[in-house]
């Protein structure tokens with residue numbers, strides 16, 4: 664059984680989709696053994712606890728220096744024995760020391776067709792730009808912002824201006840794409 668650690672900051676609907684996929688056998692031979700949030704109030708932590716999964720908050724605010732936060736995060740990830748680290752709405756930059764400790768083992772999902780619209784405001788920026796083809800990217804994490812090598816992408820057309828509707832469509836694309844991609848990577 665391969666161990667997966669999931670890093671979150673918010674609601675955790677992607678985390679939920681992954682947990683459901685493991686339960687229903689769409690992801691095989693894997694378990695989420697650890698969920699880490701930087702935000703103590705992230706609902707994703709409740710989702711993990713409801714599933715009987717270790718759920719911890721490691722917040723940069725608990726540490727005087729950023730490097731101490733990075734070391735604590737690295738230690739927890741190493742102790743977990745995770746084969747794959749999945750970022751699912753994790754709003755903290757992953758530092759080089761963690762990227763180097765887990766080469767090609769950290770993946771992220773981003774709500775744009777990278778390399779367009781990196782960063783935290785991808786959906787708003789794309790809408791403002793008048794984009795007609797939206798999408799989702801799953802990529803390896805390196806020390807750059809949303810800049811690691813692309814693993815999978817899925818596009819869809821949208822010609823509206825309703826952000827809530829667009830976000831719902833993005834989520835509907837994200838869940839199956841993340842599940843398929845994680846399942847494939849765990850088999851490699």
Ligand code: GRF
Pocket residue numbers: 673674675676677678751752753772773774833834837
């Ligand atoms: C997702 O849209 C993902 O692309 C982005 O953050 C969002 C997280 O949503 N990185 P959730 O917490 O999984 O509901």
